[in-house]
Amino acid sequence: KQEVTQIPAALSVPEGENLVLNCSFTDSAIYNLQWFRQDPGKGLTSLLLIQSSQREQTSGRLNASLDKSSGRSTLYIAASQPGDSATYLCAPYGYGGATNKLIFGTGTLLAVQP
């Protein structure tokens, strides 16, 4: 059964800092991994999807890497802004059967102070 852990659980940084969010998972036989953000009381917004054949993906100030063999992914946020404040969730998933369910960790609650 896939278990997902995200470290740190909470993070507070001043505006402008670069930061790294960590995600680890127990079952490395995954296909893809997706990073999301969730604003308080809202749904999920997909940030980045790293497919099986890729090791990283970039979108603007966000960069996500994936190391399936070690069961780890990191989300790098450059030049953080107050608008980045949210909960960040990672979710690895497999292909077909029971493994295609998205299983979430507890997330990282990020607060960027102006």
Place this chain on the structure above:
Amino acid sequence: GAVVSQHPSRVICKSGTSVKIECRSLDFQATTMFWYRQFPKQSLMLMATSNEGSKATYEQGVEKDKFLINHASLTLSTLTVTSAHPEDSSFYICSAPPLSWASAGGYTFGSGTRLTVV
């Protein structure tokens, strides 16, 4: 990209009544839909998987008779909370899997439903 429309966004109901939440895939056909529940300051917990044309699959510990899931068509999946009680108050959200595993789209989520039972 793929869009999942979820309604209602908020609902307040009296204890003992039933509430239906709908998720529609707007521009694609979703043969599968995942339903999640989220308590305050906690992560999303998978409740069940709905499959068009067959019975839903429930995760361990989820009451099938309490949370009725129906996948009536290739574009509509519904979650009905029956005989709701205050402890059922939560944030419910649906998700459709990628159109193909090789696509760059990933999972698509509805906007969620905040249920409050009074």
